[in-house]
Every structure is written in C-alpha cells, then in structure tokens.
Amino acid sequence: MITLTDFLIVSAALFCVGLYMIVSKQNAIQILIGIELMLNAAILNLVAFGKYDRLNNGGQIFALFAIVLAAATTAVALAIILNVYKQYKTIDPGKIDKLRD
Amino acid sequence: MDNFLQAIDSLTIKFTLTAVLLPLLAFIINLSLPGKQNKASGLISTVAILISCVLSVFVFSKVWNGHQVHERILWFIIGDTRLYAGILLNNLSVLMLLLVSLIALPVHIYSTAYMRGDGHYNRYFAYLSLFCFSMLALVVADNLVLLYVFWELVGFSSYLLIGFWFTRDKAVQANKKAFIMNRIGDIGLLTAIIILFTQFHTFDIPALFGGNTPLAVPVIKNGIWLAPAGSLPVMWQYVACGGIFLAVAAKSAQFPLHTWLPDAMEGPTSVSALIHAATMVAAGVFLLGRVYPMFSGAELTILAIIGCFTAFMAATIALTQNDLKRILAYSTISQLGYMIMAMGVGAYSSSLFHLVTHAFFKCLLFLVAGIVIHQMAHVRDDNRLSIDPQNILNMGGLRKKMPLTFMAALIGGVALVGMPLTSGYLSKDGILIRAFEWSEGKSGWYMLIPVLAVLTTWLTAFYVTRLIVKVFCGELQVLKINPAMKLHIKDGGWQYLLPLALLSAGSLFPFYAANPVTYERSWLITGFLAAGGNVSEGIYHVAVPAVVNILSILVIYGAWVIYTRQKALPFSQTGILWRLSANEWYFDSIYKKYIIKPVLVLGRAAFWLDRKVIDEFINGLAKGVMALSKLAAWTDRHIVDGFLNVLVLAVQATGNFARRFQAGKVQYYLYSMLVIILALFILKTLV
Amino acid sequence: MSLAQLLFYIMAFIAIASALFVASTANLVRSIFMFFVTLFALAGLYVLALADFVAITQIVIYVGGILVLILFAFMLSGKETLNAIGQQPGRFISIKTLPAFLLAGLFLIVLVNMILKADADNLAWVKKAAVTKNMILPGSAMTENIGINLMTKYLLPFEAISVLLMVALIGAAHLSRKGEKQ
Numbered sequence: 001m002i003t004l005t006d007f008l009i010v011s012a013a014l015f016c017v018g019l020y021m022i023v024s025k026q027n028a029i030q031i032l033i034g035i036e037l038m039l040n041a042a043i044l045n046l047v048a049f050g051k052y053d054r055l056n057n058g059g060q061i062f063a064l065f066a067i068v069l070a071a072a073t074t075a076v077a078l079a080i081i082l083n084v085y086k087q088y089k090t091i092d093p094g095k096i097d098k099l100r101d
Numbered sequence: 102m103d104n105f106l107q108a109i110d111s112l113t114i115k116f117t118l119t120a121v122l123l124p125l126l127a128f129i130i131n132l133s134l135p136g137k138q139n140k141a142s143g144l145i146s147t148v149a150i151l152i153s154c155v156l157s158v159f160v161f162s163k164v165w166n167g168h169q170v171h172e173r174i175l176w177f178i179i180g181d182t183r184l185y186a187g188i189l190l191n192n193l194s195v196l197m198l199l200l201v202s203l204i205a206l207p208v209h210i211y212s213t214a215y216m217r218g219d220g221h222y223n224r225y226f227a228y229l230s231l232f233c234f235s236m237l238a239l240v241v242a243d244n245l246v247l248l249y250v251f252w253e254l255v256g257f258s259s260y261l262l263i264g265f266w267f268t269r270d271k272a273v274q275a276n277k278k279a280f281i282m283n284r285i286g287d288i289g290l291l292t293a294i295i296i297l298f299t300q301f302h303t304f305d306i307p308a309l310f311g312g313n314t315p316l317a318v319p320v321i322k323n324g325i326w327l328a329p330a331g332s333l334p335v336m337w338q339y340v341a342c343g344g345i346f347l348a349v350a351a352k353s354a355q356f357p358l359h360t361w362l363p364d365a366m367e368g369p370t371s372v373s374a375l376i377h378a379a380t381m382v383a384a385g386v387f388l389l390g391r392v393y394p395m396f397s398g399a400e401l402t403i404l405a406i407i408g409c410f411t412a413f414m415a416a417t418i419a420l421t422q423n424d425l426k427r428i429l430a431y432s433t434i435s436q437l438g439y440m441i442m443a444m445g446v447g448a449y450s451s452s453l454f455h456l457v458t459h460a461f462f463k464c465l466l467f468l469v470a471g472i473v474i475h476q477m478a479h480v481r482d483d484n485r486l487s488i489d490p491q492n493i494l495n496m497g498g499l500r501k502k503m504p505l506t507f508m509a510a511l512i513g514g515v516a517l518v519g520m521p522l523t524s525g526y527l528s529k530d531g532i533l534i535r536a537f538e539w540s541e542g543k544s545g546w547y548m549l550i551p552v553l554a555v556l557t558t559w560l561t562a563f564y565v566t567r568l569i570v571k572v573f574c575g576e577l578q579v580l581k582i583n584p585a586m587k588l589h590i591k592d593g594g595w596q597y598l599l600p601l602a603l604l605s606a607g608s609l610f611p612f613y614a615a616n617p618v619t620y621e622r623s624w625l626i627t628g629f630l631a632a633g634g635n636v637s638e639g640i641y642h643v644a645v646p647a648v649v650n651i652l653s654i655l656v657i658y659g660a661w662v663i664y665t666r667q668k669a670l671p672f673s674q675t676g677i678l679w680r681l682s683a684n685e686w687y688f689d690s691i692y693k694k695y696i697i698k699p700v701l702v703l704g705r706a707a708f709w710l711d712r713k714v715i716d717e718f719i720n721g722l723a724k725g726v727m728a729l730s731k732l733a734a735w736t737d738r739h740i741v742d743g744f745l746n747v748l749v750l751a752v753q754a755t756g757n758f759a760r761r762f763q764a765g766k767v768q769y770y771l772y773s774m775l776v777i778i779l780a781l782f783i784l785k786t787l788v
Numbered sequence: 789m790s791l792a793q794l795l796f797y798i799m800a801f802i803a804i805a806s807a808l809f810v811a812s813t814a815n816l817v818r819s820i821f822m823f824f825v826t827l828f829a830l831a832g833l834y835v836l837a838l839a840d841f842v843a844i845t846q847i848v849i850y851v852g853g854i855l856v857l858i859l860f861a862f863m864l865s866g867k868e869t870l871n872a873i874g875q876q877p878g879r880f881i882s883i884k885t886l887p888a889f890l891l892a893g894l895f896l897i898v899l900v901n902m903i904l905k906a907d908a909d910n911l912a913w914v915k916k917a918a919v920t921k922n923m924i925l926p927g928s929a930m931t932e933n934i935g936i937n938l939m940t941k942y943l944l945p946f947e948a949i950s951v952l953l954m955v956a957l958i959g960a961a962h963l964s965r966k967g968e969k970q
Contacts, residue, residue: 002796002836004908010800010833012899014826016892017807023772024888029816029862031768033823036854037807040830043846047839049908052917054924057937063834063842064934067849068949072956074854078861079963093767100765775891782898786905 207600286351293344353385370471405445412438
C-alpha cells in the first residue's frame with residue numbers, strides 16, 4: 001500500500017531541489033526550471049491528497065489548473081528573459097542588479 | 102701718639118698697595134693700547150715701576166727694624182673658616198719689595214732699547230708689568246692662600262715671557278718644560294698649605310711663623326705631631342716639609358727640578374736677567390725665609406745637602422758650556438744652591454744677604470750678556486754669516502770695542518767669585534763660615550758640605566774667568582772666517598749704560614757695610630738676627646775667608662793663563678768627566694727616558710682606552726638601542742598593525758558579505774527571505 | 789511488497805535522481821533534457837496516485853508544451869546567446885553554493901519532520917473518506933468525474949483560466965516582439 005506519507009515525502013524532496021536551484025543557479029532559465037520543479041512538487045502533493053476526495057475531486061481539478069497556469073507562467077517568463085537579455089546582454093541574475101539600494 | 106702711628110701705618114699700607122698695583126695698571130693699559138709696537142707701552146711700564154721703586158724706598162725706611170705692619174680684611178667665609186686677604190710688612194717683606202722694584206727698574210730701562218724693533222713690543226711690556234705685579238704682591242702677601250695665588254701667577258708670567266717668541270719651536274718647548282716643572286712644585290706647596298691648615302686651622306703667616314712663639318715649630322712626641330688645635334701623625338709633618346722642598350726646588354731650580362732653567366734662556370735676555378737670575382728664582386729662597394720655623398733639625402740637614410749638591414753639580418757643568426747664557430744659567434743654579442744650603446746650615450741672614458747681592462751682580466752679568474749677544478747678532482747680519490751669536494767661541498777681544506761694558510762685566514764677575522771689596526764677598530763668606538761652624542762637632546760626613554761648598558767657590562772662579570777671558574780678551578774669533586769683514590761693535594746708548602751703572606753700584610760693598618772685609622756688622626745681617634741667624638766669633642771667621650780667597654786668586658790666574666795663551670787645552674776633551682759635564686750630567690736624557698716616555702705611554706694608553714673601550718661601549722649601546730628600535734618597529738609594523746589588519750579584514754569580509762544582500766541580486770533577496778521563513782518554521786517545530 | 793509499491797519506489801527514485809541531476813549540472817541543455825525525465829517520472833507517480841487524467845495532461849502540456857517552449861526559446865536565441873547561456877561555471881558542491889545547500893537541506897529536514905509529525909494517514913477526514921466511499925479506487929473512471937465537476941462546480945475558475953491564458957498569450961507575444969530600430 002502506498003501511503004500518503006510517501007507521496008508527501010517525495011514531494012518535499014522535489015520541492016527542496018527546486019528551492020536549491022532557484023537560490024543558487026546563475027542562469028535565469030535554470031531558475032525557471034527550478035520554479036517548474038517546485039510547482040510540480042506542489043501538484044504532486046495535490047494529487048496525493050486528492051485521492052481521498054472523490055465527490056468534489058478538488059485535488060485533481062486543482063492540479064489541472066496548476067499545470068495550465070504553469071504553462072502560462074513559463075511563456076511570460078521566457079518573454080521576460082528574452083527582453084532582459086536584449087537589454088543587459090546576460091541572463092545571469094547576479095549581474096542584473098540595477099534595482100539595488 | 103697712637104693715632105700718629107696709626108696714621109703712619111695706614112700711609113704705609115697705602116703706599117704698599119700703590120706700589121704693588123701700579124704694575125698691574127700698566128699691564129692692563131699696555132694690553133689695550135692700539136698697535137703692536139707702540140712706544141708708549143715701554144714708557145708706561147717704566148714709569149709705573151719707577152713710582153713703585155720710590156714708594157718701596159719709603160716703605161722700607163718706615164718698616165725696616167721698626168715694628169711689623171699687618172693689615173687684613175675679611176675675604177670670604179666657608180663654614181666656620183674665615184679667609185682674610187691682607188698685607189704683611191716685616192723685614193723680609195720690605196727687603197724683597199725694595200729689591201724687586203730696584204732690580205726691575207734698570208731692566209725696564211734696558212728693555213726699552215733692547216726690544217726696540219721687536220714685532221710685539223706692547224705685549225712684552227704688558228707681560229713684564231704683570232710679572233712685576235705678581236712678584237711684588239707675592240712678597241707682601243700675609244696668608245698662605247694669597248701667597249699660593251701669587252706664586253702661581255709668578256710661574257705663569259714666567260711661562261708667558263719664556264715663550265715670548267712663540268713662533269720658535271725651542272721657545273715653546275722651553276716654556277712648556279718650565280711650566281710643568283713649576284707645576285710639580287706647586288703641588289708640593291699646596292699640599293703643605295693644606296696640611297698646615299689641617300693642623301693649625303689658620304693660614305695667617307704671622308701667626309704661624311712669626312713673632313716669638315711661631316705655631317709651626319714642630320712639637321713631636323711619640324710619633325704624634327702636637328698642636329694647640331689638634332694633633333696628627335708625625336708623617337704629615339714630614340710630608341708638609343717635603344711639599345715645601347718640592348716647591349723650593351721647582352721655583353729655585355734645585356736638583357732634581359733644575360733642568361728647566363737652562364732651557365728658559367730661550368726668552369729675551371732682559372727677561373732672563375729679571376726673572377731667572379734675580380727675582381723669580383729667588384722666590385724659593387723667600388718662601389724658605391717665610392716658613393723657616395717649621396723645619397726640624399733633620400729637615401734642615403736635608404736642605405743643606407740638596408743645596409750643596411746642586412751648587413757643586415751646576416758649577417761642574419758650567420765649566421764646559423759654550424753658550425754664554427747657559428753658563429750664566431748654571432751659575433745661577435749654583436748660587437741658588439748656596440742660598441738653600443745656607444738656610445739649611447742655619448745661616449738665615451747670610452742666605453738672604455746672598456739673595457740680595459746675587460740679584461745685583463747676576464742681573465748685571467745678564468744685561469752685559471744681552472749687549473754682547475746683540476752686537477754679535479749685528480756682526481752676523483751685516484756679514485751674512487751663520488754663526489750662533491751666543492757662542493763664546495766666536496767672541497773675543499771685545500774689551501777694546503766695548504770698554505764700558507767690559508768694566509761692568511768685570512765688576513759683576515768679580516762679585517760672583519766673591520773677591521774682597523765686592524758685595525758678593527760679604528755674603529758668600531758668611532755662608533761658608535757658618536757652614537764650617539755648623540759641621541763642627543758633628544760626625545765626619547757633615548764636613549763634606551763645607552768642603553764641597555769651598556770647592557764650588559774655586560770652580561766658580563775658574564768658569565767666570567774663562568767666561569770673561571773668552572768673551573773680552575784675546576782676538577775676535579769670528580774674524581778668522583774672514584779677516585776683512587766689517588765690524589760695528591761699540592758700547593750701547595744711555596739706556597744700556599745707565600742700568601749697568603746702577604747695578605754695578607749695587608755689586609760693590611759700600612751699599613752694605615762700612616767694613617769691606619767683615620760682614621757681621623752689615624745692616625742686612627743685623628736686621629735678621631732675631632729671625633734665626635746667629636753670628637758668633639771664632640777661628641773660622643778669619644781662616645776661611647783667607648784660605649778661600651787666596652786660592653781663588655790662584656785659580657783665576659791659572660785660568661787666565663790657560664785661556665789667553667791659547668795653548669793646547671790642559672784638560673782632555675773626551676774624558677769621562679768632561680763628557681759628564683758637557684752633557685749636563687745627562688739629566689735631560691734620564692728624565693726623557695724614565696719619566697716623560699712612561700707618561701706619554703700612559704697618555705696614549707688612556708687615549709686608546711677612551712677611543713676603543715669607552716667609545717666602543719657607547720657605540721655598542723647605540724647599536725643596542727638601534728637594534729631595539731628596529732625590533733620595536735618590526736613589532737609595530739607586524740604585530741600591532743597586523744592585529745589592526747586582521748580587524749580590518751574581518752570587518753571588510755563581513756561588509757563584503759553583508760553588501761551582497763543589498764546589491765540588487767534577486768537571488769540574495771530570495772535567500773534572505775527563505776532563511777527567515779526557515780527560522781520561523783524551525784522555531785515553530787522546536788518550540 | 790506489492791507491485792504497486794515497487795513501481796512507486798522506482799518512479800520516485802527516478803524522479804528524485806533526475807531532479808538532482810537537473811540541479812547539479814551546469815550545462816543548460818543537459819538540465820532541460822533531464823527535466824524531461826523528471827516530468828515523465830512524475831507522470832508515472834500521478835498514475836500510481838490514481839490520477840490518470842492528470843498524468844496525461846502533464847505529459848501533453850508540461851512535457852510537450854512547456855519544455856519544448858523552453859527548448860525553442862533557448863535554441864532560437866542566437867549563437868552568442870547559446871554560448872553565453874550554454875556553459876555556466878561552478879560545481880555542484882562548492883563554497884558558493886553551500887548556503888543554498890544548507891537552506892535546501894534544512895528545509896527538507898523541517899518539511900519531513902512536519903510530514904512525519906502530521907501523520908497524514910491518520911487524519912480524521914482521510915479516515916472518514918475511506919469509510920464514506922469518498923476515496924478514489926483503482927477501478928473508478930475519473931475522467932467523467934473531472935468533466936462534470938469542471939462544467940458545474942468549477943466553471944468560474946475554468947472560464948477565468950481561459951481569459952488568463954489569453955492575456956498571457958497577448959502579453960508574451962507583445963513582450964517578445966522585435967523592438968523599433970533605434
């Protein structure tokens with residue numbers, strides 16, 4: 001029997017990997033992938049809990065919505081990244097620091 | 102009556118002060134005169150000494166055989182000790198006062214002509230006046246401290262005058278030698294003064310040595326020297342007397358400190374006449390006259406031995422010398438030896454009598470020598486020769502050219518030998534007679550002293566005759582070089598002849614005693630009877646003068662024969678005795694080898710020590726300090742600054758780290774946000 | 789251990805391993821391709837969680853849409869961009885990434901701690917769901933359920949999302965147009 005706890009642990013692991021990528025990568029696209037990873041971890045969580053709600057099926061519906069929204073997010077994010085590259089000629093988030101104090 | 106006496110006394114004091122201070126005034130004026138050859142300086146000095154002379158005559162007439170005049174004022178106080186400065190006028194003082202000014206006057210007149218044309222005329226007279234002042238002050242000083250001050254000042258003036266021509270190396274060496282030897286004597290005198298003060302607590306001369314109960318007469322019991330104020334071990338009395346011996350030996354050129362006097366002849370001849378024949382060298386005898394009561398019998402015997410030995414030795418050396426002034430210098434040493442010996446055998450008054458007469462005839466002989474040397478120097482300059490004008494072997498036959506000078510020389514020479522009708526006869530025979538009386542009744546060895554003294558008289562006769570004959574009789578030796586040379590030798594002007602006349606008068610008997618043959622009734626002798634000269638009648642009074650003088654006449658005749666006939670000299674020129682005499686008994690070389698060389702070695706060693714050891718030590722200290730400073734610099738640079746640098750680096754690192762969170766890097770912002778959330782979560786789960 | 793559990797562990801392992809690879813590599817292309825694998829593995833996990841429709845949707849949209857979008861955006865950006873973006877310096881475990889490591893590690897620990905403490909299997913409503921037949925069973929047909937729910941209960945979010953998608957489309961298109969010549 002696959003317990004709920006196993007799913008939750010896998011999801012937590014994936015989430016932390018995504019968190020690591022966000023904080024430490026020097027490439028905007030890899031940060032985007034990290035964000036995707038975190039989203040996927042959250043979706044896995046939703047789906048795992050959704051098993052116990054057949055009538056409302058909130059888990060799976062929410063998962064679908066989340067996937068779609070992730071797509072929209074990625075598109076816009078890529079457009080932004082492209083613009084940033086055009087402007088600064090680099091996509092290293094460490095080098096884009098014009099908004100500093 | 103008392104007021105009158107007091108008035109006379111104060112007048113006497115005033116005259117004495119004036120007489121003493123006038124030469125000092127002349128000294129100061131001469132130094133401040135413009136130019137170096139100002140004739141006025143000679144005039145000023147001569148006038149000053151003339152006035153001093155007149156005043157001295159007055160003072161002498163008032164005080165001689167009268168009562169003693171002693172005035173003093175408080176000079177300064179140290180603790181409990183009061184030091185006075187004052188004037189003491191007793192027979193000894195006024196006699197010396199008169200003598201010094203009377204001898205200085207002819208010398209001053211002579212110097213005005215002798216030093217004419219010298220480049221430093223002013224300075225000469227200034228120094229001469231300084232000397233006169235010091236000598237006059239020395240003889241009237243009333244306490245030992247003042248005496249010491251003027252004793253030193255006299256030595257200093259002598260130094261200045263010996264080295265007058267300071268561009269000549271020999272003169273500089275001579276005055277250095279004179280000063281150093283005098284210094285040794287000064288140490289002795291100072292030691293004696295200090296010991297006397299420690300024992301008697303007073304410096305006053307009348308209290309110590311005068312009156313009927315002189316304090317200083319030694320009272321010795323069981324090896325302790327007793328005194329009213331305390332007592333000391335008896336050794337100190339010997340040391341005090343030894344100090345006086347040393348002072349007398351240095352100043353009056355006695356053995357062993359006599360070698361400076363022949364070298365002091367480098368000074369001008371008039372200076373030699375005044376200082377080194379008549380007055381300064383007599384200061385030693387004067388000192389003995391002052392402190393006479395402090396000697397015990399054994400010490401007086403030692404004095405006699407030293408004096409006799411010196412007289413004999415100097416006479417033997419004078420036999421073979423060829424320099425005119427050197428012969429006279431050794432003659433002076435010899436006669437001073439007589440005076441010291443006289444003090445030693447108890448002929449106090451005869452000693453002082455001889456001092457006076459010797460001053461006159463020695464000064465006369467020196468002035469004559471000066472004239473002769475001057476003329477020989479003219480001969481040399483006129484004919485461009487290179488002879489030594491002072492060498493008697495170059496002279497001869499001068500009596501025809503300088504008759505008056507010859508007469509003066511003859512009088513002086515005869516007085517020096519001590520022939521009857523001269524003053525020298527009176528004084529010298531007094532000494533010899535007393536010497537014989539003293540040695541009578543003592544063991545055989547004591548007989549040696551009068552015998553040697555008599556021998557010395559005959560030697561004196563010989564060398565004096567040699568001197569006169571070589572200089573004035575025979576043919577002029579320098580003509581042998583070139584028979585056709587020009588000579589312009591003649592007697593000098595009045596400035597030369599007047600002093601000679603004055604001094605010749607003083608060398609003959611009428612000044613001193615009515616009777617030319619016996620001395621006991623001379624006013625000089627009777628003036629000093631109370632002070633310790635005893636004059637008694639006896640066989641010696643007839644026998645001694647007769648024998649001595651007859652043999653002296655024989656010696657004179659013999660010398661005259663030898664030196665005028667010009668035959669082969671009877672004495673070998675290479676024998677040991679001749680060489681001993683000609684080399685001045687090798688004293689100079691002995692001193693040089695055994696005293697001067699070790700002192701120089703010591704000086705060099707001290708210099709080496711100073712340079713190598715002390716300077717090295719200081720350099721080592723300096724190096725140590727420098728090393729220490731380098732260490733401190735290193736510490737400062739590396740440790741202190743290093744600590745600061747570490748702090749700085751830490752702050753920098755922290756700053757650099759913290760800066761990142763405000764650098765506009767989005768990942769850092771995210772990171773800090775997440776860290777806080779995590780912290781919240783952890784707190785929530787733990788708490 | 790039943791087959792389902794074994795499959796679950798394999799899928800989970802693949803997912804996590806490929807996710808770690810994605811995180812560790814510096815090469816962008818490699819990380820994108822390994823992300824493929826992660827997404828497929830996740831789809832497998834969805835199937836094992838009895839959410840087959842979601843799994844298919846994941847593959848179609850995520851893998852086929854988003855990942856391809858990323859790849860194209862990256863590849864069509866020009867040569868310098870490729871070179872600039874392609875190779876990034878840095879190692880996986882280095883002093884620069886240590887803070888991130890720590891952060892992620894700590895987060896993991898905290899999350900796992902919370903999960904274990906929460907004990908999700910024994911929640912009241914979870915237990916009740918098993919009893920009141922609210923649980924999705926392996927044989928049930930969920931697609932019909934999703935369709936009905938989407939059109940009735942979740943119609944508003946559905947429409948809203950379509951509007952949002954349109955907005956995102958316009959926005960992305962506008963953002964990535966070529967700028968005027970200066």
